Amino acid sequence: MRRRLIQSTLAVVLVVIAVFGVSLVIVETRTITESARERVESEAVRLASIVDSRLIVEDQVTAEILSNQVTEDRYAVIRIPGKPPIEVGTEPDGDVISASAPGEEGETVTVQEPRSSVTREVGRTLLIIGLVALLAVIAAVLLAIRQANRLASPLTDLAETAERLGSGDPRPRHRRYGVPELDRVADVLDRSAERIARMLTAERRLAADASHQLRTPLTALSMRLEEITLTDDPDTVKEEATIALTQVERLTDVVERLLTNSRDPRTGSAVTFDLDDVIQQQLAEWRPAYRSAGRAIVTSGKRHLRAVGTPGAVAQVLAALIENSLMHGGGTVALRTRVTGNQVVVEVTDEGPGIPADLGSRIFERAISGHNSTGIGLAVARDLAEADGGRLEMLQAKPAVFGLFLSRTPPDRAREDEGRQTVR
Template sequence: MRRRLIQSTLSVVLVVIAVFGVSLVLVETRTISNSAQERVELEAARLASIVDSRLLGAGTVDADMLRDQLTNERYAVVRIPGKPVISVGSRPEGEVIRGRAIGEEGETVVVEEPRSSVTREVGRTLLIIGLVALLAVIAAVLLAIRQANRLSSPLTDLAETAERLGSGDPRPRHKRYGVPELDRVADVLDSSAERIARMLTAERRLAADASHQLRTPLTALSMRLEEITLTDDLDTVKEEATIALTQVERLTDVVQRLLTNSRDPRTGSAVTFDLDEVIQQQLAEWRPAYRGVGRAIVSSGKRHLQAVGTPGAVAQVLAALIENSLMHGGGTVALRTRVTGNQAVIEVTDEGPGVPADLGARIFERTISGRNSTGIGLAVARDLAEADGGRLEMLQTKPPVFGLFLSTTPPDRKHRPDPEPTVR
């Protein structure tokens, strides 16, 4: 592209120089020739007036007197009636420019000048025009190179940016070039890079959330299937199979929830549900794991609480808290329910050492994790809670106490005013 820009610019300049240069040469040549002819004629008229004044005065005209009045390289012939012809200077050879004048006393003056003088002047003029044309060509080449670099370099940068986008590097460059059209393309590429970056972030977040959130249901499901393979009791097999099917349904709900939350974290399907059912479900699923490490998990507090949210999402939040206590806590894990204002609160606590001081409130950040942890569980749990209009907080660090706050106001009354009473 750079070469084409230089060639096209140079071609235009050469065409312009050729057209105007030839015209200028023709005009200057004619002008110089006409000027030389006028000078010779003026010279003849001047000599004629000198001869007239001499004839009227002293009455004698000779070559010596006229030689001082004649310009170099010119030849003059004066013919006075009744007197010999007077010639002044050397007669030029070749083509000449001739001027003729007749005086008042009847004398005739002819002045000749060699055409070579005109040729030399035309040559000097052509040399000047050629130098100007050469300077114009050089300036055009430099300007074409500068303009080509100004246009081709941004296009190269934009091509590299597009290639980086295609190779998975969506960082916007925020580089502008002072050319409106190219800046517009750069704006579009930067906007595309930001959108791709958001999409990749969402995809990576979904993959990380899925890998973390699916681990717990799959582990519980594996435990149930192991129980089925180790027993010959048909009733136990049926019971474990029923629980396994329930866990499969929860696993499906987890996947659907993760997909929905990745598209729009504010999207929720909140309904009114019984907290006891979700809590008892979690207790039943996690007791085998806690018994395996010699620990217990219990529940207490206010019963038969109705809360607003998505049961599957609430179960996942509690599962994340319970698993967190299993991995990092100690002693008995307790789930306590209470009511504060128009909110139902589920507290999860254990008898472990608590949250390290260097973590503190940062424990909900995705990049923060304890030992052998991905640092994703609590962050996902908070997102799930907020998606249904609730919130997840750390109420105490030692011993650790996490609180899940859920609204108790039915969904149909959150955004609609109470109906006016009907008067009968």
């Protein structure tokens, strides 16, 4: 492209120079020739008037007297009736420009100038025109190179940006080039890069959340199926199968919630539910794992509490906290329920070493973990809690105490209370 721009600009300049240059050469040549002819004619008239003035006073007319009146490169012949011709200067060879002027005393003055002087003057003019044309061509080439670089380099840069987007690197470059059209293309590419980055982030987040949230129900389901394969008691098989079906329903709820959050992570489906049912479900699911680890999981606090939220989401939050205690904590894990103001609080604590001081303020950030785990469990749990209007907080670092805060007021009534307070 750079070469084409330079060639096209140079071609335009050469055409302009050819058209106007040839016309200028023709005009200047004619002008110089006419000017030389007028000078010769003027010279002849002037000499004729000088000869007339001398003849009137009957003075002598000689070549020596008139030599100072004739330009050095010109030749003059004065013909006076009854006298021999008087020659002034050297007669030129070759083609000449000649002019004659008659005098009042009957004499005739002829002045000649070699055409070579005109040719030299025309040559000088052509040289000047040629130098100007050369300077114009050089200036045009430099300007074309500058413009070509100004246009070609941004286009190459934009092509590289588009190629990076296609290869999976969605980082915007935020480069502008001072050309409105190219800057508009750069804006579009940057916005596309930002959209692609958000989409890739959402996909990666969905994959990470899915792998993390599906792991616990799948583990519990596999444990129930193992219990079924190891017993011959029909009642035990029936009980374990019922629990396995519950796990399948939970898996379905997790998948649906993941898909919903991938579209809008702030979308919740809060309802009023019995908190004891969710807690007992979690105890039943996790007791075998804790029993295998030689540890216990217990519950205490107020009973028969009702909270507002999505039961499946609350179960996933509690499962994430219980699993963290199993993997990173120690001793007995306790789930305590209490009421504070208009909120129900579920505290999950254990007897382990707690959370390191350097991780305390960042414990809910993604990819932050002190035990080489995925580091997304608590981040996902907090998102799930906030999606239904609740919140998840770390209440104490050593030993670790996490609190899940849920509202006790249904969403419609809470909005009515807020409106009533606003009116007041």
